[in-house]
Amino acid sequence: MNKMKTWFPVLITSIVFLLLWEAIVILFAIETWLLPSPYDILRETWEIRDRIFENLRSTFTISIFGLMSGLVLGVGIATVLYLIPFLQRIFYPFILISQNIPLIALAPLLVMWFGFGVGPKITIVMLICFFPIVVSTLDGFTQTDPTLQTYLKMAGASRWQRFIKLEWPSALPSFFSGLKLSATYSVMGAVISEWLGSQKGLGVLLTLSSKSFRTDRVFVAITFIVILSICFFIIISWIERFILHWKQNP
Amino acid sequence: MNKMKTWFPVLITSIVFLLLWEAIVILFAIETWLLPSPYDILRETWEIRDRIFENLRSTFTISIFGLMSGLVLGVGIATVLYLIPFLQRIFYPFILISQNIPLIALAPLLVMWFGFGVGPKITIVMLICFFPIVVSTLDGFTQTDPTLQTYLKMAGASRWQRFIKLEWPSALPSFFSGLKLSATYSVMGAVISEWLGSQKGLGVLLTLSSKSFRTDRVFVAITFIVILSICFFIIISWIERFILHWKQNP
Amino acid sequence: PTNEPTGEQEQTNIKEVKLVLDWTPNTNHTGLYVARDKGYFKEEGLNVSIIQPGEAGAEQMVAAGQADFGVSYQEGVTQARTQNVPIVSIAAILQHNTSGFASLKEKNIETPKNFEGKVYGGFGSPVEEQMIASLMSEEQADVKKVQITPIGNVDFFTAIKKNIDFSWIYYGWTGIEAELRGQDLNMIYLTDYAKELDYYTPVIISNEKNIKENTETVAAFMKAVSRGYQFAIEQPQAAADILIQAEPDLNGELVKKSQEWLSPRYQADATQWGTQKEEIWTNYADWMRKHGVLEGKFDAKSAFTNQFLPEGGK
Amino acid sequence: MHLSVQNISFAYGTTTIMKNLSLEVTDGQFVSIIAPSGSGKSTLFYLIGGLLQPQSGQILLESQSIVGKRGQVSYMPQSPSLLPWRTVQQNVQIAYEIRKKKPALSEIHQLLERAGLAEVAHHYPHQLSGGMQQRVAFIRTLAEDKPILCLDEPFGALDALTRTKMQNWLQLILKEEKRTVLFITHSIEEAILLSDRIYVCHASPLQVSHVFHVSIPMNERQKKHQATGWRELTQKIEEALI
C-alpha cells in the first residue's frame, strides 16, 4: 500500500515524460540521429536484446567490483586520515590530485601496470568511487556530538573504542551520502573505463553506436546505464534505511 | 606559526614525492614520452609559459562559472525537493539520470541548443557540479536535531522559517562536503567540456599534446588542472571554516 | 602433480598477439577482422586479439610493448618519431588519403576558393588551419577570411546543422553515411589540390624492438593481414559481413556501403596492398615542418618499412 | 486567557499515555503539574502546543479550539534546545524573528541582564554551563510574549540561589504583565511557592488524581516552611503522590 503510494507518482511522471518526449520528437520532426523517440529506443532495445545482456553483464561486473573496492579503499583512507590528522594534512592533497588526472594520461600507465584485462578498468572505477566516500565520511566524523565525546572520554574509552562506538556511527549518514554518490558514478566510471580497450560493455556499445551514427542504440546503451545506476542507488538507500532505522520517527 | 606547522609536512612530502619520481625516471631510464620526470615538466612549463596562462584562464572561466551555476542549481533543487517531498519522490530519479548521460549523447543536443560557444561547456560543468551538492545537502537536512525542530514548531515558526533558521544551518556541514566534491570535479568537468570544441583551455592543451606525443606537455596541463582544483578546494575550505566557526572549540 | 600432455599441448606454439585499433572498428579495419575470423592468423600460428583503444591512442601502447601491433596514421607516426616514440609503420591500409573538406551541396563550396567567408568546424588541431591555407593558396585565396570554430568531438552532422559550413571528414565513413541519409555533399579532397597532402592514413604499426627481434612473427602477422585485405578487396560484401558479424553494434548498412566504396581503394594504383613510398613520408614531413606543425628531427627511412609485406612490397 | 483541556486521549503507537485527561487554567492563574517521570507531562505540552494531536478530546484557548495549532503558547522545552550556531543573544532573538518583529536589542539585553547572562551574551551554547543554557531557554520563552506560558521544568538544573532568583523574577514579571502559566515541576516546594493551583497526577495513563488550591498569601510564601499552612500542604501533596 505504502510502497504503491511511493512508486505511483514516479511511474506517472515517467510516463508523462516519455509521452512528452515522443510528442516533441514527432511534432518537431526531430531526426532519429539527433534525438530518437522513446518508441525508437524501445524497438531498438528489442532488436539487440541478446547483445545487450552480455554488454550489461560486463559493465555491471566492472562497476560492482570497482564500487566495492572503492568503498573499502574510501572507508580505509577516511579512517586512517581521521585517526591520524598528521597523515590527513599530508595526504589530502594527493587524494585531490587523484581526482584530477585525466584518463588520457592515466591510461598508458595503467595499461603498463595491469595490461588490457579487467584490472585497470576496476582500478579506474575504484579511483572514481573512493573519493566521495572519503570526503563525506571525513566530514561526517566532524558531526560527532561533543557531549557524547565528553562522556566517552571521561569513561576511559580508548581512541579506537571512541572511533568504533561513537564517531563511526555518527558519520554513517554522511558516509551513506558519499556512497550514494559513488554508486551513481560507478556505472559511468565503468563505461569510461571501457575506453581502455574492451570487447564488451555498455561503453563499447555506446562508442560503436555513436561512431557509426546509430543514435537510437546510443540511447539504448544510456537507458541501461541509467537503469543499472538507479538500481545501485536504490539498493544503497535500502541498506541505509535499514542501518539508520533508529532515525525513523515511530 | 600555526600556518607553517600545517604546511610544512605537506611541503616536505611533496618534495620527497617529486624527488622519488625524478629518481625512478632516471634510474629505470623511463622515456619522456611514457612518463616525464618532474624536471622535464618544470622545464616544459617554462617553455610554454605564455600559452599556459591563456589556456588556464579559459579553463578557469568555464569551471568557475560552471561551479557557480551548479551551486545555485544544486541548492535550489535540494531546497525544493526537501520542502516538497512529493517532488523529491518524483524527480530524484531524473536527477540520477542526469548523472548518467554520457557526453557523447549530450553533446549534439547541447550544441543544438547553445551553439559552439561557452554555453554548452558551462552547462556541462554545471550538470556535473550540482549533483554532489543536491545529494549531500538533502542528506544534511535530515541531520537536523529533532529537539530543535520540536522547539521551533511549538514556537509557531513557519515552514520557511524552520527551513531558514534551523534546517539549512544544520545542513551546512553536509552542504560543504558536497560543495568540496563539486569544486574538485569542476575543473575536470571543464577540461572534458572542452571536447565540445574549444580554441583554448587546458583540455585543448592536453589533447593536442597527447595527440602529438608531447607527454611532458600533457603533464604540464595536468599540473595546472591539479593546482586549479586544489585552489578551489582550499578556498571553499576557508569559507567553510569561516561560516562554521562556531564548531571550532575555543 | 605432473602435467599430462594433452591435445592442447601443440597450441603452445600459437603465439598470443595483441593489436590495438586507432578508433572504433570501421571499414578501414575490415582486413584485420577477415584475417582473424577466417583463420588466416591461426594458419600463421598467431592468436590475435583486437583491442579498441578508446581515447588513449594505440601508438604509446605499441611503443611500450603492451600491444604488438596497432593502427595509426602517417601524421601520428611522424609526430611520435620526432618525440622518440619508437614506432614504425609496416603497411599502408589505404594508398591514398580519402579525407577532405565536406559541405552541404547548397552551400556551393566547390573549390577551396569558396572557403572564404565561411565557417570551418575543426577539432582544434593546428594542422587544420595549415591544411586549409595550403589548399587555398593554390587558388590565391586568403585563409584569414575563413572563420575557424572548434567543434571538438561533436559529429559532422550535428555541426553542419548549427552554423558550421564545412568540416574535415573521411569520405569512406562519414561521406557514405551522408549518402545513406540522402544528404548531398560537396567534397574537396586534399589529394586533388596538394600532392604532399596525399599521406597514408591509416597505417599498421609495430615497434622497433619487435621488428628487430621478432621478425618472423611480424612477417607472419603481415602475411595474414595482407591476405585479409586481399579478401576484402576481392569480396567486399563477404568482408563487410565478417566485420558486421564481429562487431554487431556497428551500423550494418553503413558498413556494407562503406566497404563497397573502400574496397577498390585499399590497393588502388599500387603494385600490392600495403606498400609505402619514401617520398610520401618525406613530402608530408617537409610540409608539416614548413607550416610549423612539426618540431624535432624526422628520418623518413626509419619511419616505415615494406620488408614484411609478401615479397617485400615489390 | 483561559486554557481548557477537555477529555483528551493520546497514545504513542499502542502505548496509551493519557486517557480522558481534563485540565483548566483560568486567566491569570499559575497552575503547576506534578507527576511521575515518564508519565506524559511533556507530551501534554506537545498536545497543547499543537505539535501532536489528541486521538480524542478538545483543547480550547478562550473557547477556540487550538488542536493542531502551533504558536499559540510560549513554550519552554525540558532540554534547553538552543541553536548551537547562534550566540546567547541571537538565540533569544529568534523568538522575535519568528514573530517577524524587529528585536529591540535593549530589550534583549535587559532580559539577559536580569537572568545574569549579560556577560555571556556573545558566547555560543557549548560554552555555557547547563544551568546557564536553561536560563537562556527561559528568557527566550519570555521573549516569545504569548499570553500563556507553558514551562517544562524551567528551573531544573539551577542551584538553589539562582533558582530563587529566577523564581522571584518570574513572579515579578507575572505581577507586571499578568500572564497565565502552566508549569511542570518536580519540586513540591517550587509548586507551592509559585502556584495558585497544583495538579497532582498519576501515570499510565496520565490522570489528575488531586487538585490543590494554594491559599498561602504571596508575600508569606517567601518564608517557606515558616509560612502558615506550608507544611500541611507539602505533606498532603507528598501523600497524594504516593
Added chain:
Amino acid sequence: MHLSVQNISFAYGTTTIMKNLSLEVTDGQFVSIIAPSGSGKSTLFYLIGGLLQPQSGQILLESQSIVGKRGQVSYMPQSPSLLPWRTVQQNVQIAYEIRKKKPALSEIHQLLERAGLAEVAHHYPHQLSGGMQQRVAFIRTLAEDKPILCLDEPFGALDALTRTKMQNWLQLILKEEKRTVLFITHSIEEAILLSDRIYVCHASPLQVSHVFHVSIPMNERQKKHQATGWRELTQKIEEALI
C-alpha cells in the same frame, strides 16, 4: 579510595574558572558540592576525569596523580548523553564494552528493573522522557563500576517520587558496595539526605567557602524536616550560599 584535589587552577581561555581549589573525598565518603550555576562544577569533574588539565595543582587518587588520566572514575554527565542509535539496554552495555567485559544481560536487566526502565529496555533514547533518559545515564554510570563515582546532578529532572526512589536505591547500593561518591546537586535537601560532607562553594573563581559535616544518623534522615538538626543545617547552608 581517597580522592584529593590540591590547589588546582583552571581557565577557559582568559576566563579564570578556579584558582587554588582544594577538596578531599576520603574512602567510602559521600561528598556533595553545592555551588552557583555556571561556577565551574562540571569543569571540576572534567578535571578530575582527565578530560581537561589544570593549569596548576594536583589531583591524587590514592596518592597517585590522575591529572590527564581518563577512565579512573565513574562519571555521570549533567545531560544524559545517550547514544541515539542504541537502545536503552545497549546504552547501558557500553559501560561494559569500554571495560572490554562481556556484559551479563541479567545484570543489566536487574539494573534496568531497579530504575523502573525494564519496559523500555528496547526503546531508543528519543522515545524516552527526560527523566527516563537521566535514569538510563545513571545506571550506565553504576555499571561502569569504578571505585569512585562522580555524579553531576543525577536526579535533576526527576519528580519527587522517582527521585526519592532513586536516592534510596543509591543509598542501598552504597551500603552494599561501599563506593566513594562526589556528588553535584543544587538541592540542599538532597545534599543533606545523602552526604557525609557538604562543600558549599562560591563562584569566580570556584572556591570552597564552607564545609559542613552532616551528623544526622542515616536512618533518621528519611524524616527530613522532622529529623533533629535538619532544619538548622538547611538554614546554615542557605545562609552560606548567599
